[in-house]
Amino acid sequence: MVEQVRNYLEEHQDRFVSELVDFLKIPSVSADSTLKSETRQGAEFVLKQMEAAGLESRLVETDGHPIVYGAWKKAAGKPTVLVYGHYDVQPPDPLDQWTTPPFEPDIRDGHIYARGATDDKGQMYTHIKSVEAWMKTHGELPVNVVFVIEGEEEVGSNNLDRFLEENHDLVASDIAVISDTSQYAPGIPAITYGLRGILACEVIVNGPSQDLHSGVFGGAVTNPGNGLAKMVAALHDDQGRVQIPGFYDGVIELTQEERDQFAALPFDEAKFMNALGVNAVAGEAGFSTLERRWARPTCDVNGMISGYTGEGPKTIVPAQARVKITCRLVPDQDPVALTKALEQFLREQLPPGLTMEFIDFHGCRALVFDFHSPYMSAARSAIEQAFGAAPVMIREGGSIPVVETFQKLVGVETLLLGWGQNTDNLHSPNERFSLEAFRQGTLASALLWQELAEIQV
Numbered sequence: 001m002v003e004q005v006r007n008y009l010e011e012h013q014d015r016f017v018s019e020l021v022d023f024l025k026i027p028s029v030s031a032d033s034t035l036k037s038e039t040r041q042g043a044e045f046v047l048k049q050m051e052a053a054g055l056e057s058r059l060v061e062t063d064g065h066p067i068v069y070g071a072w073k074k075a076a077g078k079p080t081v082l083v084y085g086h087y088d089v090q091p092p093d094p095l096d097q098w099t100t101p102p103f104e105p106d107i108r109d110g111h112i113y114a115r116g117a118t119d120d121k122g123q124m125y126t127h128i129k130s131v132e133a134w135m136k137t138h139g140e141l142p143v144n145v146v147f148v149i150e151g152e153e154e155v156g157s158n159n160l161d162r163f164l165e166e167n168h169d170l171v172a173s174d175i176a177v178i179s180d181t182s183q184y185a186p187g188i189p190a191i192t193y194g195l196r197g198i199l200a201c202e203v204i205v206n207g208p209s210q211d212l213h214s215g216v217f218g219g220a221v222t223n224p225g226n227g228l229a230k231m232v233a234a235l236h237d238d239q240g241r242v243q244i245p246g247f248y249d250g251v252i253e254l255t256q257e258e259r260d261q262f263a264a265l266p267f268d269e270a271k272f273m274n275a276l277g278v279n280a281v282a283g284e285a286g287f288s289t290l291e292r293r294w295a296r297p298t299c300d301v302n303g304m305i306s307g308y309t310g311e312g313p314k315t316i317v318p319a320q321a322r323v324k325i326t327c328r329l330v331p332d333q334d335p336v337a338l339t340k341a342l343e344q345f346l347r348e349q350l351p352p353g354l355t356m357e358f359i360d361f362h363g364c365r366a367l368v369f370d371f372h373s374p375y376m377s378a379a380r381s382a383i384e385q386a387f388g389a390a391p392v393m394i395r396e397g398g399s400i401p402v403v404e405t406f407q408k409l410v411g412v413e414t415l416l417l418g419w420g421q422n423t424d425n426l427h428s429p430n431e432r433f434s435l436e437a438f439r440q441g442t443l444a445s446a447l448l449w450q451e452l453a454e455i456q457v
Contacts, residue, residue: 001138001450002446002447002450004137004138005130005133005134005137005138005446006443006446007137008133008136008137009129009130009133009439009442009443009446012129012133013439013442016125016129016438016442017107017112017435017438019049019125020105020112020121020122020125020438021105021107021112021114022045023042023045023046023087023116023121023125024103024105024112024114024115024116024117024121024122025103025104025105025114026038026041026042026045026103027089027092027102027103027115028041028042028043028087028088028089028116028151029088029089029090029091029092029115029154030064030065030088030089030151030152030153030154030155031090031091031154031155032091036065039065039087039088039151040065040066040151042087042088042151043059043065043066043067043068043087043149043151044059045087046068046087046128046149047059047068047070049125049128050068050070050128050147051070052132053070053128053129053131053132053135054072054131054132054135054136055070055071055072055131055145055147056070056071056072057069057070057071057147058070060163062152062159062162062163063158063159064151064152064155064158064159065088065150065151065152065159066151067148067149067150067151067159067160067163068087068147068148068149068150068151069146069147069148069149069170070145070146070147070149071144071145071146071147071170072131072135072140072141072144072145073144073145073146074140074141074144075140075141075142075143075144075453077457078142078143078144078452078453078457079143079144079173079174079175079452079453079455079457080143080144080145080146080172080173080174081143081144081145081146081173081174081175081176081177081449081452082145082146082148082171082173082175082176082177082406082410082412083127083145083146083147083148083176083177083178084147084148084149084150084176084177084178084402084406084414085120085123085124085127085147085149085150085178085179085180086120086124086149086150086151086152086153086154086180087120087121087124087149087150087151088150088151088152088153088154088155089115089116089119089121089154090115090116090119090154090427092115092429094429097429097430098429098430099113099430100113102114102115102429102431103115105117107435110434110435110436111432111433111434111435112432112433112435112438113430113431113432114431114432115431116431117424117431117432117433118419118420118421118424118426118431118432118433119180119420119424119426119427119431120153120179120180122419122420122433122438123179123180123418123419123420123433123441124149124179124180125438126179126419126438126441126442126444126445127147127177127179127445128147129442129445130442130443130445130446130448130449131145131449133442133446134446134449141449142449142450142452142453143449143452143453144173145449146170146171146173148160148163148164148171153402157401157402157405160402160405161405161409164405164406164409164410165409168410171410172410173410173412174412174455174457175375175412175413175414175415175452176403176406176410176412176413176414176415177414177415177417177448178400178402178403178414178415178416178417179416179417179418179419179441179445180400180416180418181396181400181416181417181418181420182418182420182421182422182424183418183419183420183421183437184265184392184394185266185421186421187389188266188389188391188392189383189384189387189389189390189391189392189419189440189444190391190392190393190394190418191371191376191379191380191383191391191392191393191394191415191416191417192394192395192396192416192417192418193368193369193370193371193376193393193394193395193416194294194295194331194366194367194368194369194395194396195366195367195368195395195396195398195399195400195403195416196294196295196297196328196329196330196366196395196396196397196398196399197328197329197330197333197335197363197364197365197366197367197399197404198326198327198328198329198335198362198363198364198399199326199327199329199335199338199339199342199360199362199363200324200325200326200361200362200363201324201325201326201339201342201343201358201359201360201361202322202323202324202325202358202359202361203228203231203322203323203325203346203356203357203358203359204320204321204322204356204357204358204359205224205227205228205231205320205321205322205350205354205355205356206224206319206320206354206355206356206357207221207222207223207224207227207317207318207319207320207321207353207354208221208317208319209319210319211307211308211316211317211318211319212316212317212319213315213316213317214315214316214317215315217317218317221317221353222351222352222353222354223317223318224306224318224319224320224321224354225306225307225318225321226351227321227350227351227353227354228304228306228321228322228323229321230349230351231346231349231350231351232301232304232323232325234345234349235299235325235345236299239284239285240282240283240284240285241284241285242297242298242299242327243345244299244338244341244342244345245341245344245345246337246338246341247297247299247333247338247341248297250331250332250333250334251297251330251331251332251333252330252331252332252368254291254295258295259288259291261392261393262288262290262291262294262295262394263288265290265392265394267289267290269281269289272289283296283298284296284298293397294394294395294396294397295330295395296330297327297328297329297330297333298327298328299325299326299327299342300325300326300327300328301323301324301325302324302325302326303323303324304321304322304323304324305321305322305323306318306320306321306322307321325342327342328397328398328399329363329365329366330366330368331365331366331367331368332365332366333365333366334365335363335364335365336363339360339363343358343360346358364399364401364404365404366399367403367404367407367414368395369413369414371393373413374455375413375415375452375455376393376415378448378451378452378454378455379391379415379417379448379451381447381451382444382445382447382448382450382451383417383444385443385444385447386440386441386443386444386447387440387444396416400416403416417441417444417445417448419433419437419438419440419441419444420433420434420437421434421437
């Protein structure tokens with residue numbers, strides 16, 4: 001059975017690429033209100049492709065951009081797989097840094113260059129094409145599938161939760177699959193089994209009612225810039241540990257098996273530093289660079305401003321200073337509790353003469369999945385067959401809130417199966433996706449359906 005699917009994928013690969021080119025031409029930038037009709041065009045493209053693949057599909061209207069829903073549920077007694085992706089893309093700016101225009105896909109050096117090539121149009125599209133291969137060669141799938149492809153991932157997925165809450169029967173499933181992550185490195189496929197969570201906030205420190213002459217008033221009033229700098233400096237000790245009370249209380253430590261796996265991965269720290277343009281690595285003492293990036297909590301300043309920042313000097317005591325802070329969290333830290341703890345800690349550090357405003361933006365929990373589960377084993381087997389190499393098990397330092405959403409609202413864990421590379425310029429000029437990875441990812445997806453069908457539910 002699988003051989004026929006393989007042959008179909010090979011015979012139609014050029015058509016798949018041509019279709020992907022058409023998909024990538026659509027400027028479905030969800031953040032740009034002037035491109036609302038184009039973003040809807042992206043949804044309609046996905047709908048047509050799902051229908052052509054043999055899925056029962058429809059557009060679900062929302063207060064924003066539509067969700068594309070598709071399903072095939074005729075494999076009695078077999079698992080149901082929820083496939084998630086998004087058809088919206090990041091804004092392409094700065095345009096002058098693109099070698100070719102972002103919505104005029106260009107194939108060169110074995111890659112397709114366009115906005116959305118890997119995040120997430122190209123990766124998501126592999127799953128639609130794998131379903132098509134099964135349906136065209138066998139008239140059925142080995143498993144049941146449900147597709148939920150949204151158009152607001154890049155702007156916060158505001159309507160996805162409502163759709164999931166109101167449509168439990170439509171999305172009920174045993175496992176979710178998302179391809180919006182990356183391989184570990186070229187030639188080294190990966191399964192991401194853990195994600196860090198996040199909390200985000202802004203702190204505004206106010207002093208005098210207006211900027212003051214630093215010669216006349218300096219030394220007589222508290223400087224908000226100086227005060228905020230001291231507050232931020234207090235967040236870490238000299239060993240890189242975060243000083244917020246209770247910050248580490250919920251942390252699930254890495255197992256020795258995980259630390260050994262990370263240590264066995266090919267990682268050149270000198271090349272890593274060179275690529276980033278830094279002359280040293282830094283962070284919490286006692287952990288490797290990979291451990292810090294993937295599995296340890298952090299607290300970082302994302303932006304900080306106070307006073308005059310124009311050309312030349314201006315001798316003032318500024319009236320205000322502000323900082324944006326995020327903490328990346330690991331299991332089982334609670335973003336709500338830690339946001340409150342962060343606010344309380346900063347208020348305790350606030351120098352006399354200043355007042356403080358605290359703005360809580362958002363947060364989500366970290367997640368880690370059992371990489372020995374039967375679903376993980378099925379994914380391992382499918383990827384190894386398609387890529388010719390066993391996938392390594394990695395964590396991701398970033399956050400994908402929809403994974404927590406699926407666990408909370410649908411009750412399923414997620415297989416994070418990325419076909420792209422971290423070097424594919426996601427969110428940056430000259431975004432790209434390897435055509436070989438597109439081919440391998442489509443095959444891995446097709447094989448995954450057969451592997452998952454062997455699991456008893």
